[in-house]
Amino acid sequence: MPTLRRDPITARWVINPDLADDQASSLIEMEKLIPHGTCPFCEGNEKYTPPEIYAIRSKTSTPNGPGWEVRVVPNISPALKVELELDQRAERMYDLMNAVGAHEIIIETPRHIANISDLEVGQVVKVMQTYKERIFDLKKDKRFRSIFIFKNYGERAGSSPIKHAHSQLIAVSVTPKNVKEELSGAKEYYDYKERCVFCDMIKQELSAEKRMVCSNNDFLAIAPFASRFSHEVWILPKKHSVDFENTADEQFEKLASLFKEVLLRLKIHLNDPPYNYIFHTGPNRTRRRGEAWKTIGEDFHWHIEIMPRYTRIDGFEWGTGLYINATTPEQAATNLRKVKI
Amino acid sequence: MPTLRRDPITARWVINPDLADDQASSLIEMEKLIPHGTCPFCEGNEKYTPPEIYAIRSKTSTPNGPGWEVRVVPNISPALKVELELDQRAERMYDLMNAVGAHEIIIETPRHIANISDLEVGQVVKVMQTYKERIFDLKKDKRFRSIFIFKNYGERAGSSPIKHAHSQLIAVSVTPKNVKEELSGAKEYYDYKERCVFCDMIKQELSAEKRMVCSNNDFLAIAPFASRFSHEVWILPKKHSVDFENTADEQFEKLASLFKEVLLRLKIHLNDPPYNYIFHTGPNRTRRRGEAWKTIGEDFHWHIEIMPRYTRIDGFEWGTGLYINATTPEQAATNLRKVKI
Numbered sequence: 001m002p003t004l005r006r007d008p009i010t011a012r013w014v015i016n017p018d019l020a021d022d023q024a025s026s027l028i029e030m031e032k033l034i035p036h037g038t039c040p041f042c043e044g045n046e047k048y049t050p051p052e053i054y055a056i057r058s059k060t061s062t063p064n065g066p067g068w069e070v071r072v073v074p075n076i077s078p079a080l081k082v083e084l085e086l087d088q089r090a091e092r093m094y095d096l097m098n099a100v101g102a103h104e105i106i107i108e109t110p111r112h113i114a115n116i117s118d119l120e121v122g123q124v125v126k127v128m129q130t131y132k133e134r135i136f137d138l139k140k141d142k143r144f145r146s147i148f149i150f151k152n153y154g155e156r157a158g159s160s161p162i163k164h165a166h167s168q169l170i171a172v173s174v175t176p177k178n179v180k181e182e183l184s185g186a187k188e189y190y191d192y193k194e195r196c197v198f199c200d201m202i203k204q205e206l207s208a209e210k211r212m213v214c215s216n217n218d219f220l221a222i223a224p225f226a227s228r229f230s231h232e233v234w235i236l237p238k239k240h241s242v243d244f245e246n247t248a249d250e251q252f253e254k255l256a257s258l259f260k261e262v263l264l265r266l267k268i269h270l271n272d273p274p275y276n277y278i279f280h281t282g283p284n285r286t287r288r289r290g291e292a293w294k295t296i297g298e299d300f301h302w303h304i305e306i307m308p309r310y311t312r313i314d315g316f317e318w319g320t321g322l323y324i325n326a327t328t329p330e331q332a333a334t335n336l337r338k339v340k341i
Numbered sequence: 342m343p344t345l346r347r348d349p350i351t352a353r354w355v356i357n358p359d360l361a362d363d364q365a366s367s368l369i370e371m372e373k374l375i376p377h378g379t380c381p382f383c384e385g386n387e388k389y390t391p392p393e394i395y396a397i398r399s400k401t402s403t404p405n406g407p408g409w410e411v412r413v414v415p416n417i418s419p420a421l422k423v424e425l426e427l428d429q430r431a432e433r434m435y436d437l438m439n440a441v442g443a444h445e446i447i448i449e450t451p452r453h454i455a456n457i458s459d460l461e462v463g464q465v466v467k468v469m470q471t472y473k474e475r476i477f478d479l480k481k482d483k484r485f486r487s488i489f490i491f492k493n494y495g496e497r498a499g500s501s502p503i504k505h506a507h508s509q510l511i512a513v514s515v516t517p518k519n520v521k522e523e524l525s526g527a528k529e530y531y532d533y534k535e536r537c538v539f540c541d542m543i544k545q546e547l548s549a550e551k552r553m554v555c556s557n558n559d560f561l562a563i564a565p566f567a568s569r570f571s572h573e574v575w576i577l578p579k580k581h582s583v584d585f586e587n588t589a590d591e592q593f594e595k596l597a598s599l600f601k602e603v604l605l606r607l608k609i610h611l612n613d614p615p616y617n618y619i620f621h622t623g624p625n626r627t628r629r630r631g632e633a634w635k636t637i638g639e640d641f642h643w644h645i646e647i648m649p650r651y652t653r654i655d656g657f658e659w660g661t662g663l664y665i666n667a668t669t670p671e672q673a674a675t676n677l678r679k680v681k682i
Contacts, residue, residue, distance in 0.1 A: 314499025
């Protein structure tokens with residue numbers, strides 16, 4: 001059984017997937033059946049993935065067959081399992097629980113295209129709408145505290161060898177450390193200033209201009225003041241909004257086009273770099289039985305963090321959480337603004 | 342001028358080294374003068390490094406010449422600069438300061454040997470004594486809050502291309518995020534239980550045995566309960582001790598031999614993996630002028646964290662601080678105990 005373990009000093013959580021269990025081995029068997037050179041994410045190869053959870057597909061098509069535009073399937077080697085009971089226990093001084101959660105793959109196009117930045121804006125809109133649908137659906141499950149949409153592009157960024165545009169979703173029953181920090185940082189600022197820290201940041205960036213990458217009426221892209229990675233970019237809604245999944249339908253076109261533009265600017269300037277992105281949306285604020293009402297997260301402001309990964313991360317960064325970044329955000333923003341697209 | 346910037350939401354610090362400044366360019370010029378195929382860390386090639394800060398060398402030898410056993414030199418492209426004034430300032434809502442600090446290289450042997458695990462125990466003792474001397478010296482400087490000794494071994498762990506055993510030291514004027522968490526986690530546990538969390542952990546590990554890698558009278562090596570990395574190992578003194586640099590001289594032989602044994606077990610079991618290690622020692626508790634007395638750190642327990650880096654780190658871990666580790670610490674400890682050395 002996969003478990004979540006808590007470090008007794010820092011309260012950091014670690015997932016230990018259970019690679020020996022029955023389901024995991026049956027899926028690994030399935031993976032072995034994929035003929036060499038066949039992409040399991042291409043249209044027509046639906047039988048090489050586990051059965052779909054969700055898809056945007058034509059009315060005349062049938063699930064797990066061709067005729068789809070975006071398709072969501074379970075991860076073939078999931079880190080967490082959705083069918084477990086929440087079960088917290090102790091091993092003397094240590095705490096652990098069943099690794100209850102969801103681990104899904106969002107296949108972003110039926111065609112064999114590697115980078116989401118090479119899709120049409122209309123297709124990126126469908127990917128974003130799929131993210132929204134999956135988050136909505138999973139937030140109904142009270143067992144899940146946090147839901148993450150993220151992408152690993154390129155080997156260095158941790159991508160699987162499948163060169164077909166896809167992102168991942170993970171839902172977990174705990175609030176991970178970095179999320180807690182971000183939420184409580186936003187809350188402290190709000191308690192002190194009675195203003196959202198992200199809204200203040202947006203105001204300052206729009207007026208200072210030097211860290212602006214690009215923007216439209218509803219969204220902006222900046223090189224953040226304390227960028228950890230060279231050419232790191234954040235995309236934020238200009239208007240205060242806690243949850244990504246509450247984005248209005250008519251805003252998706254603007255979001256997708258800015259998102260594609262940023263990824264394209266990075267691709268051209270850095271020569272198709274490996275990258276990660278992760279959606280930071282408000283936590284699941286549904287109460288579990290017996291749980292006190294927590295207001296944390298109400299003053300959050302959703303955003304996307306994009307991190308090119310062509311600089312190495314060494315032991316110092318891991319050990320300390322102090323980052324060394326040779327490119328200032330002002331220089332990064334200038335470089336990215338200059339790109340002709 | 343190199344700067345330290347603070348993220349306004351999470352209070353995470355980022356160093357922006359100034360690669361354009363005069364000193365940096367003169368050192369890069371120096372690097373260009375190294376003949377192709379010459380190792381600047383080998384005995385006899387002292388002229389290819391900046392002048393030494395410290396060395397264990399024979400009485401008849403002269404600084405920056407041959408005749409040394411361990412040698413410490415400034416990093417040729419330092420992330421921080423030692424000669425700056427502490428200067429904190431704001432850019433409207435953002436905080437930044439001069440990146441005051443030290444960035445040194447500890448050359449662990451005069452011979453061209455890549456992995457510290459292949460040195461004699463007596464040589465590892467000298468490396469440890471050098472770490473101690475440098476920390477002692479730098480803790481006298483009130484500008485420095487935290488001092489880190491760390492190693493990047495192998496390209497994947499962020500090592501430089503120089504395949505000659507060396508480690509690094511960084512001293513900074515701030516307390517980085519992960520350090521703060523570890524210190525405050527230890528303090529909270531102490532405040533609640535009136536016992537050191539590390540001492541409790543040591544007691545439990547010694548009695549449970551299943552996560553023990555090896556030990557001697559004074560030190561033990563464990564696979565920690567919430568290991569982030571496959572085959573992560575921590576080395577701790579059995580007796581409560583806040584600061585590594587207060588280790589008694591007669592203990593260094595035992596520490597060095599256990600340290601070498603752990604690295605050798607990792608090398609054999611994982612086939613010479615890339616790895617990082619980082620010394621977690623108590624923070625500098627010297628007060629700056631006008632600063633309140635802080636007791637934080639008094640209940641800390643120094644240790645070494647060793648992290649093999651043959652598993653990839655993806656966007657999920659970066660974004661969330663939640664780790665996925667496919668090897669349980671019980672399995673890792675069993676694997677490492679089995680290695681014949």
